């Protein structure tokens with residue numbers, strides 16, 4: 034996109050996020066549908082629909098950061114950025130006669146029940162980040178992509194992100210198969226965009242705790258003037274910067290480097306975010322003191338999102354053991 | 364509640380992490396040159412700095428030093444990225460990095476006169492002059508502005524009196540970038556006077572009468588740093604860099620380049636050891652405990668994050684931002700990478716730490732391990748970096 038065009042889109046997402054952010058852990062049930070509808074109206078699902086795509090991965094990553102910066106119930110990742118990319122990769126929009134008409138074309142992605150990248154067909158699956166979706170795309174380890182119908186909602190520690198079951202008898206419609214390079218691109222893309230959303234959340238929450246440290250007074254002075262508090266916030270800032278550099282670079286690699294290299298950069302980014310975004314948010318909570326320990330405060334919404342996000346797609350243990358050895362020479 | 368994003372952390376537009384088009388060609392040319400001019404043998408008794416100096420001269424003879432310094436001053440007029448690429452190539456073949464003169468060169472470029480740049484920069488790049496940095500003193504470490512060394516003006520020159528400490532490689536250097544107080548700030552007459560405002564910077568030839576250099580042995584056994592005694596040493600006015608009282612901004616420019624991952628050439632050194640650890644993880648699969656395997660993975664992540672961070676900094680610098688307080692991020696990330704790396708290597712290769720025979724009193728890696736402990740001290744301690752981030756990036760209030 035042109036720089037001006039991108040800034041326009043970014044500002045649309047920013048305005049959307051400010052308008053639809055939830056103020057508490059119990060949003061009005063009608064809010065979810067209204068917010069998702071409003072997000073759909075921004076038309077972001079088409080950003081990478083054409084060949085070559087209008088938007089770079091880095092631009093999408095920046096939008097994911099914006100979306101992550103507020104507590105939102107909407108699915109930007111699953112339905113707007115991830116599933117359409119998958120459909121683009123298999124180069125095959127589902128033809129209408131393949132899908133039962135009541136299911137509708139709105140897709141999210143399917144993950145393993147523990148939210149990691151899924152195993153082969155027949156293993157336990159859930160539809161992740163599924164607000165507004167009617168079906169979920171399952172990518173098997175061999176690259177086969179199938180579309181599955183959804184069951185009822187599943188409770189999750191991340192109170193805002195929608196998750197639904199995928200019934201074991203859900204009829205699977207095979208859409209195609211990703212070759213090795215496309216499979217790597219897909220995994221790298223998913224890891225990078227999830228990491229970006231989590232970085233956006235961590236950056237925003239740390240920023241809020243810095244603001245709080247300026248305002249809150251104890252012992253007759255702002256708590257942000259205590260060196261112990263300053264050092265906590267400096268550390269959180271460095272962690273957020275490290276996450277930002279890693280995710281932005283991973284996104285750039287998807288735009289410019291071969292998929293194997295992009296996948297390594299994406300794994301590095303997710304590993305950094307898994308550990309550092311969580312540490313940064315924990316520090317922010319500490320600076321808020323007791324107020325951040327309440328149900329009413331947004332802190333736990335950020336913490337839940339990042340805590341669960343840090344085990345989604347790939348856990349730290351998965352990533353570090355993979356990255357501990359040199360990439361096999363292909 | 365409002366969320367303020369300071370300009371320093373605004374990262375909401377795309378960045379170009381790519382290499383300039385001609386970089387591949389430069390890398391290839393350098394590799395070809397390196398094949399014909401390999402790293403020389405280090406003599407049995409040759410001190411490391413002397414050996415590195417020979418290497419510096421050799422690199423310079425090929426035109427590989429000061430790529431980002433203007434041609435008028437002996438450089439190549441290319442970008443920082445070009446210099447970083449050479450660093451990278453050296454790291455990849457396990458040779459020592461480019462000489463760490465980037466931060467001194469930038470101080471001269473920003474604060475020196477045209478005449479001074481012509482006089483000192485070409486000889487600095489070529490290695491004819493070796494420079495050291497005389498900032499810290501026994502009573503002024505973190506609190507650098509509290510320095511006591513004075514430069515008193517007398518008939519067109521200065522007389523310098525005082526003591527410097529931790530001056531790395533002064534015993535091998537011809538010139539010292541020296542900070543001294545030219546005038547006492549007097550808060551009684553000028554309430555706005557800060558101790559910073561009376562500091563000036565000089566280029567001091569270390570063979571001047573009145574200079575005594577006394578090496579101090581470092582914990583790892585190396586002869587790295589020195590004490591510098593200055594006894595009524597005469598410095599000419601033409602050797603003052605910048606106007607009187609501009610020593611503080613010059614020092615801050617120097618240290619922020621010194622903290623910048625780009626300019627220090629440490630990264631390639633980390634890369635070599637990280638890859639050794641990873642090869643070992645592959646070759647000893649099943650032997651290393653899972654916890655240690657994860658630590659190796661974590662070292663690789665630290666290292667790659669640092670590489671990504673450096674590329675981001677470069678992109679920002681090319682987009683017109685100079686090294687500022689954010690280089691404290693770089694410093695803390697380098698420290699994190701280096702300290703975890705050597706702690707991990709200690710567990711993976713214990714034989715190379717606890718053997719004997721090196722000046723450190725341990726195996727070949729032991730000295731490097733000890734030096735990694737200094738990473739959170741030199742160039743401003745980790746606590747000072749956090750103070751800088753809190754005050755100058757986040758704008759948090761001071762006590763009182």
Ligand SMILES: Cc1cc2nc3c(=O)[nH]c(=O)nc-3n(C[C@H](O)[C@H](O)[C@H](O)COP(=O)(O)OP(=O)(O)OC[C@H]3O[C@@H](n4cnc5c(N)ncnc54)[C@H](O)[C@@H]3O)c2cc1C
Pocket residue numbers: 495496497498499500501503504505506528529530531532587588737740741742743744745746747750
């Ligand atoms: C290997 C090495 C090479 C060096 N090379 C050079 C060189 O070439 N030229 C040069 O000029 N200097 C050099 N130095 C000196 C270095 O810059 C100083 O050691 C450093 O700035 C710390 O000063 P200090 O040693 O006096 O410690 P101090 O300032 O006394 O600090 C002691 C401890 O107190 C903490 N502390 C101090 N002030 C604060 C504060 N305000 N808030 C919180 N904590 C604080 C520090 O973090 C530290 O943990 C080198 C040092 C080393 C280790």
